Amino acid sequence: MSLTDLLNIVPGYPLLSILIWFVVAVAMLYFARYPAHRAIKSLSRVIHNGMRLASRSVLLAEERLVHRNKEVLLAAGRESVERLIEREFQRVDAVVKRDLSGYPALQHTLAEQITRIDEDYRESAELPPPPPTWVNAVKAIAKIPFNNDPTVANIFKEIHKSITKQYKSTMDEYRKSTGARHALLRQMMPYWRKLTQTLDQVGKKITGLQERATVIDHRMEDYEEIRAKTNKAERMLESSSMTQFFISGLVLLIAFGGAVINFNLIALPMSEMVGGGSYIGQFKTSNVAALVIILVEVAMGLYLMESLRITKLFPVIGSMDDKMRRRMIWVTFSILLILACVESALAFMRDRIAADMQALRQSLAAVEGGQPVNSWIPTVGQMVMGFILPFALTFVAIPLESFISSSRTVMGFVLVGLLRATAFLLRLMGNIASYLGELLVNLYDVLIFPPLWIEKFVHSRAQAVEEPVHESRHQVEINTQKETT
């Protein structure tokens, strides 16, 4: 039955036909009102409950993720602090081995210096002048009566002479011994200085160790905080991991720039080796080959850094025995060196090819090319760049490790945010579905308002008729009760 047929149930009166259909539809909707209401309500309830359930499960997943993030963050932080503490202990060990291992020798030197100083000091001690035994003799002779006896006078004169002479010789000896003592004391000065310097060195070393010990104490405090899973430690690690993420990302971008320059240096000469017209898929083989060389360099750099135990991306390499690891260091370094030499040669070749192309283009354009002033400078510059860039790319391993480790937590935060947003949206949609159900029910009633209005009218009339009857019955009952009493 087509629409035209439907509008033609009363031939020639389409409006009347529409009206009839409308009345029929309203009547049908009115009769189906309660089942339709129930259907709409149950549908909206199903959607609402489903969304609530989904939101709840997403929130549970978010909680698990938050817990997992915390675990990852704390584990990463613990590992990082452990490494730092290990490194500090290694430094202390190195200081102890380097400096404190020389302590017996140092002690021996100090003892020797002290002995010498002691000996010199003893030698430089002031000797007491010889006891004046002859003073008593002089005193006894001086008591002899003089009586203007020339013999006695002569004796006294002689005694005076010999005493003066003796005095002179004693004083000379005394001066000599004092001079020798001073000389000895002068000799002691460098020993004192040496002793002071040695003690200063010892003091510095001890201070360095004390500083290290302070750093270790701080690290240990952090470690204990992490072990205790405190909020402070978590906040600290979160902030640290965000900083790490952005800084390492920035450094990786810089490294990417370096890789692009490297690529441009070797892509053109690679076409001389693998041909400029061959393709792998949509890409030129020469470009792919250049890219592979750069990636191999980066990979070798990773292995080298791993073998040197600077990074810890591959536990297998880190756990190798030292002999094997040293071999690996040499192998990776040799490959890097060879690749650097190859790149340097390619850079040279690139310069030649580019110059040739430039000359050809100039000749085709009939333009006289000016001779550049130091034409060897770009050539050497390119060769040096070609040699250095592979080694520079080696250090990508360090920011890469930081980026990977910090991205675990950062991605975790992002995922948590996404899950929260999803849970919110699901809950919102559930509520919207619930209110939409109510709205649909009301709209349904709006559509069938004529029969509803009639129903209400009939219902109110029926109530109006029933009320007096009810009241009269009630009055009859009261009267009967009264009569009974």
Add this chain to the structure above:
Amino acid sequence: MKKSVVAIILLLMGMLLSGCPDTVSHSRGVYMLLDTSGTYKNELNKACAIIYYLLGTLEPGDSLAVARIDTASFSEKDIVKKVTFDKRPSMSNGQKRIFRDKIDKFIFSAKGSQYTDITGGILQAVEYLDETGAGKKYILIFSDLKEDLAKGYVRDFPLQMEGFNVVALNVTKLRSDNVDPREYMKRLEYWKKRTEAGGGSWRVVNDLERLDSILAN
């Protein structure tokens, strides 16, 4: 572990260096037809600039041929110079220099032809470019597009030009075109229809300051 890594790297590098041939051809083939008839011969210097541009633009592995349009152009003898550039840039640069010298000589010593067999030239171009196996094929017609066939030459048949890009260059207006420009329009329309009926695409580039649009898709 280390040995296996080294082995994989060597294998990958070996695969790359050996070429890993791609089934789809990415090279370009360009066949340029030069009209040497009548007064159009004087326009050859402009054609020289276009050829120089092509030499500077085409890459190793691409093919280039320059042929003249004369009385009977469906012939290898009309090809002035053809080359498929070596895949190594240094070698291809040398080939380009030789090509340039050859074209210079031709431009200097070109003789005017009595008739203009454009269709024959196009047929020769189609044949050559099909042989090169180029992925993108261009036929450049440096002519006023006024075909003038000698008696007895049959050229009024459909062309098979699927995948060919035909570019008409420097289509000069003849004296008669100035009298009735509809002739010029009709001429362009005729070649466009013929090309597109054969499955090819048609473009006209008269502004020789914009040579980069010649090899644009």
